[in-house]
Amino acid sequence: MHIEAYGSPEQVTAFTEDLRNHPPELAVIDSFITTEAPDHIYEEFSIRESHDQRTDFLPVSVDLAICADCKHELFDPKDRRYRYPFINCTHCGPRFSIVKTIPYDRPNTSMSEFTLCPECLAEYQDPLNRRFHAQPVACAVCGPSVWLEQPFRPTLKGETAIETARKMLAEGNILAIKGLGGFHLACDASNLKAVDNLRLRKHRTGKPFAVMTCDLETALKFANLGEAERSWLTSPQAPIILADPTVPGEDIRAIVAPDQSRLGIMIAYTPLHLLLLEPGKDAPQILVMTSGNLSEEPIVHDNLQAQTSLQDIADGMLLHDRPILTRIDDSVIASLENRPYLYRRARGYAPSPIILPFSAAQTLAVGPHLKNTFCLTREQYAFISQHIGDLDNQETLDAFEASILHNQHLFRVEPELLACDLHPAYLSTRYAQNRAETEHLPLVQVQHHHAHLAACLAENKWTSDEPVIGLIFDGTGYGSDGTIWGGEVLVGGYSGFKRQFHLNPVPMPGGDLAALTPARMAISYLLEANIDYHDLPPTHSFDQVTLQAIRHQCLTHFNAPLTSSMGRLFDAVASLIGLKDRNTYEAEAAIRLEAIAEPDVSNAYPFEIKKNVIETSPLIHAVVDDYRQGASASIISARFHNTIVGLALQCCRLVREEAGLNTVAISGGVWQNLRLMRSLLPALRAEGFKPLIHRHLPPNDGCVALGQATVAQKVYKG
Numbered sequence: 149m150h151i152e153a154y155g156s157p158e159q160v161t162a163f164t165e166d167l168r169n170h171p172p173e174l175a176v177i178d179s180f181i182t183t184e185a186p187d188h189i190y191e192e193f194s195i196r197e198s199h200d201q202r203t204d205f206l207p208v209s210v211d212l213a214i215c216a217d218c219k220h221e222l223f224d225p226k227d228r229r230y231r232y233p234f235i236n237c238t239h240c241g242p243r244f245s246i247v248k249t250i251p252y253d254r255p256n257t258s259m260s261e262f263t264l265c266p267e268c269l270a271e272y273q274d275p276l277n278r279r280f281h282a283q284p285v286a287c288a289v290c291g292p293s294v295w296l297e298q299p300f301r302p303t304l305k306g307e308t309a310i311e312t313a314r315k316m317l318a319e320g321n322i323l324a325i326k327g328l329g330g331f332h333l334a335c336d337a338s339n340l341k342a343v344d345n346l347r348l349r350k351h352r353t354g355k356p357f358a359v360m361t362c363d364l365e366t367a368l369k370f371a372n373l374g375e376a377e378r379s380w381l382t383s384p385q386a387p388i389i390l391a392d393p394t395v396p397g398e399d400i401r402a403i404v405a406p407d408q409s410r411l412g413i414m415i416a417y418t419p420l421h422l423l424l425l426e427p428g429k430d431a432p433q434i435l436v437m438t439s440g441n442l443s444e445e446p447i448v449h450d451n452l453q454a455q456t457s458l459q460d461i462a463d464g465m466l467l468h469d470r471p472i473l474t475r476i477d478d479s480v481i482a483s484l485e486n487r488p489y490l491y492r493r494a495r496g497y498a499p500s501p502i503i504l505p506f507s508a509a510q511t512l513a514v515g516p517h518l519k520n521t522f523c524l525t526r527e528q529y530a531f532i533s534q535h536i537g538d539l540d541n542q543e544t545l546d547a548f549e550a551s552i553l554h555n556q557h558l559f560r561v562e563p564e565l566l567a568c569d570l571h572p573a574y575l576s577t578r579y580a581q582n583r584a585e586t587e588h589l590p591l592v593q594v595q596h597h598h599a600h601l602a603a604c605l606a607e608n609k610w611t612s613d614e615p616v617i618g619l620i621f622d623g624t625g626y627g628s629d630g631t632i633w634g635g636e637v638l639v640g641g642y643s644g645f646k647r648q649f650h651l652n653p654v655p656m657p658g659g660d661l662a663a664l665t666p667a668r669m670a671i672s673y674l675l676e677a678n679i680d681y682h683d684l685p686p687t688h689s690f691d692q693v694t695l696q697a698i699r700h701q702c703l704t705h706f707n708a709p710l711t712s713s714m715g716r717l718f719d720a721v722a723s724l725i726g727l728k729d730r731n732t733y734e735a736e737a738a739i740r741l742e743a744i745a746e747p748d749v750s751n752a753y754p755f756e757i758k759k760n761v762i763e764t765s766p767l768i769h770a771v772v773d774d775y776r777q778g779a780s781a782s783i784i785s786a787r788f789h790n791t792i793v794g795l796a797l798q799c800c801r802l803v804r805e806e807a808g809l810n811t812v813a814i815s816g817g818v819w820q821n822l823r824l825m826r827s828l829l830p831a832l833r834a835e836g837f838k839p840l841i842h843r844h845l846p847p848n849d850g851c852v853a854l855g856q857a858t859v860a861q862k863v864y865k866g
C-alpha cells in the first residue's frame with residue numbers, strides 16, 4: 149500500500165508512528181518504508197473506484213470468522229440483520245473463497261449476482277460505517293438465503309430451515325451443510341450411533357472427525373485449552389485446534405477420534421454455524437463437522453455437486469445460494485511451545501503469502517503427490533495454495549489444475565520457471581513437464597527431502613550460504629538413488645545437499661501395499677534383524693501363504709523396493725507390539741503409537757551408527773525382547789520415541805564434530821508427532837544447537853512446494 153501524508157513534521161511522524169503501532173485490526177505489516185514525498189497539494193477529498201493494473205498484484209485476504217460486532221447484531225432483535233445467516237462486515241466474512249479476480253471489489257466476487265438494497269448500499273458507501281466497502285455485505289432483503297432439502301419432503305426456507313436442521317441433528321441425523329469454503333457433514337458428536345452411521349456412509353473407518361461448539365465457553369467443557377489455544381480458537385482464522393480433552397471431552401474423543409490422544413475442536417465461525425448451535429434451542433452442544441467429500445476426493449463446494457455426491461451420506465442438506473468459487477478446508481493446528489504448529493494450512497491462512505528472505509523469479513512449484521499444495525512466487529512473496537489433497541484421483545487432479553490457473557491469475561504470476569518432484573511417475577511431475585514443454589520453460593526437479601529442508605529454511609528467513617543439518621524424518625519421498633527415502637539427516641542448503649546419515653534401507657514387501665500395511669513392514673524389519681517372528685503379532689494378520697510370499701519378497705527384493713523411511717519404522721514398531729496391522733488412513737499406526745506412549749519414561753533402546761547408516765537392528769531386537777518379557781505397549785512406545793530423539797541428537801553431534809555446524813532444520817511428516825518435538829527441541833538447545841522448525845506451514849508435505857520453489861531459484865539462478 150502506498151500512502152502520501154501531508155502535514156507538519158510532528159503530524160506526519162505522529163501519523164506514521166500510529167500506523168506502525170496501531171495498524172487496522174486485520175492489517176499485516178510485512179515491511180514499512182517511509183521516504184520524503186514530492187510536493188503536491190490535494191484540494192478535494194474523494195474515494196475513487198479501484199483500477200485494475202495488469203501487472204500489479206495485491207495479496208488477497210483470507211476468509212475471516214464472524215467478528216464480535218456481527219455476532220452481537222445477529223442475536224439483537226432490534227437489529228435489521230437479526231438472525232440473518234450471512235451477516236458480515238469489513239472485519240469478517242468470506243474473502244478468498246468468493247473472489248473471481250482482483251481487485252477485490254464486489255463485481256469481482258460471487259456476490260456480484262446480489263444487488264444491494266438501498267439500506268445496505270448506504271452502509272457500503274459510508275466511510276464511517278463498519279460495512280464501508282465490505283464486499284460481501286448483505287441482508288435478508290437483498291442477500292443470499294438458506295434452505296433445507298430432504299428427500300420426499302418440501303423444501304424449507306429461512307428460519308424454519310434452520311430450526312428443522314437443528315432438530316434433525318438433535319435426533320441423530322446426518323446433515324450436509326454448506327459453509328464458507330465447502331460442505332461439512334455434520335451430526336451430533338455425542339451420539340455414538342450417528343457418528344458410526346457417518347463413518348459407515350462415508351467409508352471412513354478410523355479417521356478422526358473434528359468437532360464444533362458454539363463458543364469458547366462450551367469448547368472449554370470438552371478441551372483443556374491454554375491461553376494461546378483460546379486466542380487461536382477465537383481468532384479470525386478460527387482453525388481446528390488439536391487439544392487435550394477434558395473428562396467429558398474424553399467421551400467425545402473416544403467416539404470421534406478413537407486412535408488419537410487429542411480432540412480436534414473449533415468454534416462456530418460463520419453466522420449460520422452460530423444459529424445451528426445456538427444454546428437453549430435444543431441443538432446438540434457439540435457437532436461433528438467433517439469435510440463433505442467422498443473419502444479422498446476434494447471437499448464438495450457447490451449445490452449441484454452436493455446433491456449428487458453427498459445424497460447417500462446425508463439425511464438432509466442445508467444449502468445456500470452464495471456461490472463458493474474456491475473451495476477451502478478448515479485449517480488444523482496444535483500448540484507447540486505456546487506457538488501454533490500447523491497440520492493443515494487452509495481456511496484463514498491461505499492464500500496469505502510467506503515472505504521470502506530473497507527476491508524470487510515468477511515461479512510455479514507444483515508440490516508433492518500427497519497432501520498437495522502448490523506454490524507461486526513473485527518478488528518477496530511465496531503464495532502457497534490451500535491444502536489440495538492427494539493427487540491420486542481425477543477430481544483432485546482437476547482441482548489442482550484449476551487452482552493453479554486461478555491463483556496464477558489472482559496473484560498475477562506468469563511462471564518463468566517451474567519446479568516439481570524428482571519422482572518420474574507423479575502426476576504433478578507430468579503436469580510440470582507438460583507445461584515446461586508447451587511453454588518452453590525451464591524445469592527444476594527437486595528431491596523431496598531436499599525440498600523439506602529448503603522449506604524450513606525459507607520459512608525461517610535463512611539467507612546464509614552456510615549449510616545446516618536437516619533432520620528430515622518423513623513418510624515417503626523418491627530418493628536421488630531411486631530408492632524410497634524418509635529417515636534422512638541431510639547437510640546442505642537451498643542449492644544442494646549431502647545425504648549425511650539415513651536409516652538402514654529395508655525392503656517394502658508389496659511396494660505401496662507395505663505403506664498401507666504396517667504388519668508387512670514389521671516382518672521386513674524382523675527379517676532384517678534376523679529375528680524369528682512366529683510368535684509375534686504381525687504374523688497374525690496373514691495366512692501362511694501370504695506370510696511366505698512376504699518373506700520371499702523381502703529376501704529376493706522382488707516387488708519390494710528399498711526404503712529408509714522413518715514413517716515406515718514407526719509403522720513397523722506399532723505392528724510389532726500389536727497396535728495396528730493396517731492403516732486405514734495415512735500414518736494411522738504412527739499416530740496410535742504416539743497416543744499411547746507413557747509420559748514419564750526416560751530410558752531408550754540401543755542403535756548403532758556405522759559410517760552413514762543408522763542401524764536399526766539393535767533397536768528392533770530390544771523392542772522384541774521387551775515385548776516378549778511382557779512390557780506394556782505404552783512403555784515400549786515411550787522408549788521407542790526416546791530412541792528416535794536420541795539418534796537424531798547423536799547424528800547432530802556427529803555432524804558438529806566433523807563440520808562445526810549448529811543449526812538444525814526439522815521437517816517431515818514424522819515431526820507432526822508432538823511427543824518427539826517436545827523432547828527433541830529442549831534436548832537440542834541444551835547442547836547448544838539452534839533448531840529451526842516450521843511455523844507458517846505444516847512440517848508434513850504441505851511445505852514441500854515452498855521448498856521446491858526456493859531450491860529452483862537457487863539452482864536455476866545460481
Ligand code: ZN
Pocket residue numbers: 214215216217218219236237238239240241
Ligand atoms: Zn463483522
Ligand code: ZN
Pocket residue numbers: 264265266267268269286287288289290291
Ligand atoms: Zn440489504
Ligand code: FE
Pocket residue numbers: 596600622623624625816817848849852
Ligand atoms: Fe514429505
